[in-house]
Amino acid sequence: MLRLLLRRHLATVRGAGLVLALVALLTAAVATTAVREVADLRARQVEHAVQDLTPLVRDVVSTSGRTPGTTTGTSPPLGGLVEGDPVPQVPPDPGWDRFLAGMRELAATRPAPLRDVLGAPDLTVQTRPVAMRDVPGSGLEENAVVLRATARLDESFRLVDGAWPAATPIAVTPAGPAGDAPVEVVATERTAETLGWEIGEDYRADVWQHPPLRLVGVVAPVDPDAGTWYHQPFGLEPQVTKDFERGDLATAAAYTAPAMIDALAARGAQTRLWYPVTTQGLDAADVPALAAQVRGLTNDTPEVVPGDPVRLQAATGLAGVLDEVVAERVGTDAVLAVLLVGPLGALVAAVALAARLLVERGRATLAVLRARGATSGQLHALVAAEGLVVCVPAAAAGLVLGLVVRPGGLTGTQVLLTVVAAVAPAAAGAASVPRDLRPQRADLTGRRRSRARLTAELLLVGLAVVATALLLRRGVVSGGVDPLLAATPLLVSAAATVLAVRAAPHVARVLERALARRDDLVAFLGAARATRAPAGGVVPALALVLCVTVTASSAVVLSTLRAGTERQAHLEVGADLRVTGPVVTPEALAGLRDHDGVAEVATVARLDDVGTIVHDAPGTDGRTPVAVLVADADALARVQAAVPGAPTGVQELDEPPDDGTLRVVAHGVPGGEDAVLELGEASVDVEVAARVGTVPGVPVHTPFVLVDAGRAAGALGVAPEPRTALVALDDHGAAGAVRDLVRDVVGERATVDDPRSAAAARMSSPSVAGIAVAAATAVAVAGVLGVLVVAMMLVLAAPDRERLLGVLRSLGLRRGEARGIVAWEVGPWAVVALVVGGALGLVVPALLRAGVDLTPLTGGGRQPSLALDPVLALAGAAGFVAVVVVGTLLASVGGRSAAVDGTREE
Template sequence: MNGPLLNGAWARLAREQRAPLVALAAMTFVTALLAVTVPARVAAGYDRAAGAAVSGQDVRVEARTDAATLGRFLPLADDVTVRSATWYDDLPADLRRVVGAPETSVGTNEMATAGPFLEPRLVTLAWDPGALKRVRFVAGTPPEDPPGDGPADGPGGKRGQEIQVAVSKAYADRFGYRPGTPLDLSGGDAGAPPRQGAEGLRARVAGVYVPRDAADPYWTARADMLWVRTELRGEGVRVHIGTALASGGGYWRLAHGAPGRRLTVSWRFPVDAGAVGRGTASGMAADLEAYRAAVRNRGDLFPCAVVTALDARLRSYAGQLRSGEAVIALTLSGLAAIAAGVLLLGAGMLGRRLGPVLATMRARGASLRQLAAPACGLPALAVLPAAAAGSGAGLLLDTGPPQAASACAVGALVVLVLALPAVTIVRDHGAGERGGGLAAVTGRRGDLVVARPSRRRLVLEALLIVLAAMGVVLLRGRGAGAGADPLIAAVPVLLGAATGVLVLRVYPYLLRALGRTMRRGPGIVAFVGVARASRQGVLGALPLVVLLLAAAVAGFAATVGAALERGQDRAAWAVVGADARVSAELLDRGAVARVRALPGVRDAVPARIVRDLRPASGPVRVTLIAIDLEGYQRVAPGRLPAHPRGALLSPAAAGELGTRPLTLSSPNFPEIRVEPSGRIDDFPGVPHGTPFVVVPFRALTGTGAVPSTVYVRGDPGTAALRGALQASLPPGLLGGDPYREVQVRRDVLDGMRRAPMVGVVQDTFRDAALLGAAYGLLAVLLVLVVEARSRGRGLAHLHVLGLTRRQGRRLAVVEIAPVLLSAAGAGWVLGLLLPGVTGPVVDLRPYTGGHAVSNHAADPAALPALLAVLLLAAATAVAVDRAFDTRHDLAAVLRTGD
């Protein structure tokens, strides 16, 4: 009989408390959902950034050797392919999982094509089986092995040194090559004296090809196989460089034709960016070092070395990852604390409504264990299924790889919510009918204004403040390399809690002062509203801490996000030096006029940048920057010292050259007199620490007074600038010149902001700010809804005394205003101070190209957003007051209260 009665009592109790139970279940579901999806999304962003960092990269085992050595160790083309399996087996296991099949190639040095050419033509002969499989022939046929080509025919074979090759359509169209065109390469390596046995090497074009897919990553490291590269070498000599593909028989002739011929043998392992994640990237650097040692220690082949650019990419990613983990941990920890506060608030509201029931049970002789059944069972009934459902829904959304921290966070929140009733029971009923239990029966109030904190509470609050201070000291001591350390995550929560304790200490005095002020006022609404706010207990002030943390998270996100954007803007200025920059080895004298005539250009300033100048004595090499100083001040205000009288020296140049007048020159540049007059720390486009000198453009004379760079003010189109650059190049300079460059500051800035890791950080800031605001509003709504019944009873008496409906709405806003304003103000100030408090941990230099980010001022648009949230909270109070308006049924409400 006890079972059905007990079940009936439980069901009746659950029905009576269905409103707080549903609210607690909903909040638990949302919190569990976010605890699974947000960390998974961040982890997926880390993985995408790792893949982007290594995209297009490779690991190459290379050797530069002569043909005699290559022919002795790897006489056949198949031997090169077989050797690739050995190098693949030597790869460390983790590195092997992220690289693709090996790609083998053998190529000569650049060789000059003999002929009556005005400008040298250099060609590299390459044996690359993978390239021949990725091209389509539009003329002729693929290169074939001549009959009888092989070891039995000796070094020369039946056709001497002639090799069939294929060239790209761009190369053939540039120089008029067709199938059957001979290439005389008997001159040997370009720029080097002919080697013994190099004479007689000839090639013949067998076919002309185009790539099947020009966007194939295979061509990233083989651009010369598709296009013609033009460079300025020596004293302004333009040379044209391309690559011709040879067949397998061509490999035999390269390896055995001329013993002294220099060859480059390469086994390339392309990196699969899709297989690289955060965990993989962290171990790739160590794997690369181990692989270098393994290749270097192989004694069964000629010396080889590992060549890759992955090291720099991985270091850059590691720096961005450490910085991102640090600032994201600071943000997500605050968000987790907000969620925990809201859940505790919901559980506390439920416990408050169960208080009279538990007090009655205790008065009738119930034990603490019997009290724990309804106190802990009802929250468990709401929390456990909701937590499971939220976690399952988060996994189904598949926002990224599941994180162990998500399960820990959900479990900790559930335990926290279920432990709160047990702690409350022991505190209120452990020593009999005292404290909260007696208050629940007798109706004794525990107003926040008149309540005196116990010694235990004072000790806990002091301990919390001390822990927050110690956390800040330890955090600043660890510096930028701390990464996602648990201490980093705890500091904002500790600071928020400590600030909340201080605000709660000041809050009663604020209410008392407001009460005395409003008592003298003409209206009744303000006085009654402050009086009702003063009668809230400690539980009613818990939303203050939640709102404070929400405002702190929003302020921190807005501050750091704005600082990052400002730092990237300054970094883009430092890279380009103006709104846009046009550069080449040399421009004609009309280049500035052409750029000024473009739509959107407001001003243009000429400059000449010459590298590797030397003084009359000493080994130092200096970069000379000749620029119109006054014009550049108009184009980029504040980038140069005001009113320079002469040359400006960088710190490195001043240390090497001194401060006396001197002369700089080079074999290709006339002498220029430099009279130092000041210092300049940096100049756009010049690496930090490089010795450089800035002089007025008018100091150049003769052939030296020709611009190589034009700095632009305005917003011209990139295509228009490229057209002006092409029109300003000296006659005969063709495409592919690496010294040509068009940089638009807006494009550089967009490139920085589109970086994957920057997107992860900015998206996390945005989501944390929005979720923090949503949780803050949810806390306000929860308090208003759960307390609506008791508030309705109080307002019913005031309505009888003449309180109008409009005054009731105003009263709802006044009641909640002290909590909102105190929490939002204190939290916002804490959020603005957090970047400075955390110090070197918030290191954003990896996202700005190494430029320091020191201006941690909040985005001006963030303050109106905060005010909008406060107004929304006030509107929520009015809406709840309207929904639970009891004016139409005063008699029923008053009878309930009497």
């Protein structure tokens, strides 16, 4: 019977069931996908931060002055440290396999996730550069070779020609390695070519007693892009320094057998042990733990092999980077929480509404069952069973849909969320079975409910005020998950909504009175119904307000982040275009100025010599070393006229007082206005016209003074070679078109930056891109929920409306007027939602800005000010109108079938 009842009953409430199913599906799909997406975002944040580092910073490295595998450390007295010449011997193998095994074991005993992050260990031992005698025809003025042994020579290289190096007899004297037997080495083709070496030939070192080197083989790297080469300088190819005075100088690396290296490095071994670090597959939740574990490792000096002179003294830049990731994540999480809590609230409202719809639609059945003696428990069970029958498959489908759209691992959290999505609507349905199922006479029911509502609403408003006050008083914080910050926007939204719902009838009543005088039935009736028999009430109004709030605050947050990032990028680049790298010659400068679209060009040079400001600041020694920046002040002022944060006073630099004093703009220089600048031989009185934080586009992190190029030439006698040109364009946005042409003028090696590209790069970082995706998702979910809420609101009101329209039609109401009546049901709430939601869309980001440090997301600088892209704002408003229209259309489809149900049931 229950099954029959369930099946037949569900068929009659299929509209409500469908909505419930949609809500469950949406909830499951979005929640589980969001979990995966956030996990993925965090993983990408870590990747982005860590993989951009070079292995030199990233990897866990330990250095030592001793050679592993040697019992006594450096220079075992091969042949004996005795009187006379030591006898050369073949040194024993140091047993590095055992040492690497020790390192592997050390890593394995570390806790996860650290042990999974540490890759296969490696080690090299090398000598200091050994000066070699010239090889005729190499074209090198000087060459030096680092002799290096590695534990995995044949894994890093493959042999192209010749043989691998073997150990040969060698002696060690207090002066270093000695002997006549050539030391066998291999080198890469590039190295051999640069040094002019050939296989089988011996090459003598320019060091007393040092044994000669014999190239026995030529090798090629297995993977030239591998991280290991960062730890093996010159391993792939020699470094050639061009010195115009002395000719080319080369430093190369040659690889020898591990047994030989201790003797060869008798005068100072450079041992390097390292674990390559890869954070791929790192669970982002483990980042704080990993940072702590890395610190634990670096603070420890464990033995690798008992008794070995080399212990692990790990060092890495990883921990600091991980800390930055965590800091950035706090900002991201806060923004995400604020963005997602809105749809969540709307979702809860939609679930409540769908549950109410289910119960309303089944009310007659429930009333009959209760009258026939069904217990409350049975009625709740029936509604819950209906909810479950509909929602369990829907939630499962949502989970699968999410997995299809966004594949990823299925975690316990996701399954739990799916279960919640399936059970919550059923539970809400069961909970909304009213105690009394009979139709109520409004005049005979008590006011207890409305008192309870008033209390709840006052409590809500109070909480919102307290939360906001707490948040504003606390100010910007960083670190830790922040429930206050996540909850405050929701509280404020809910409080504003209940206030709006309270205020709306009064507004509608004024409207009603105004419209009553007009000869328009629809408007009057619509306003009257909105006041006296509102279609929705608090729940749908709250849902709609939250939908608009989500959309508006997403738009504001994204606009704010974008504007902040662009401002910061503009500040960093310092102009519409910045050209750096080669010296900007006067010809190039003239070429740039003549360029189409270029409005102005300013060059900035940083003098190689450091100057000193002599000042009278108390408590100091009166001397501050400063970098001296030389710029075309007038042009710089014009170029940076529109740049945010550009220093004031630049345009006055070329109008100094007549007494020969040099006017400067200074940073980090204490003391009063008057000081003396010493530069080389020159010494000149200066007047500090302005003190600034930075000159946009010219990153200098030490104290500096900025002087005008023309004045500096006279006063200091310098003719600087500027390597930075700041370009202002006629059309500020046309950087892309001018960029390539600028390269033609200045040189191919020039780096050309523009704020837009810099901002775009910043905006595409996982954090900001993730926030953008989250915002888009939140808006999309809010849109779908909005449609559902409008539809449900109208369907819930359908029976009453059909009765009314039936009466009115019999009095001659036209179809268009009937539509007008429907529009009046949803219109007032839509307007309330648009007004209140729009206002909250500004308040919520303001709260966010007050509570969260957003600068890690915008690239530093100061907290971005609120901004709203008008295009986004218009799109949001248009979207909301579309949502209301679609919801109304949907309800007219559902409402027709509901009306049929209604007439049959009554």
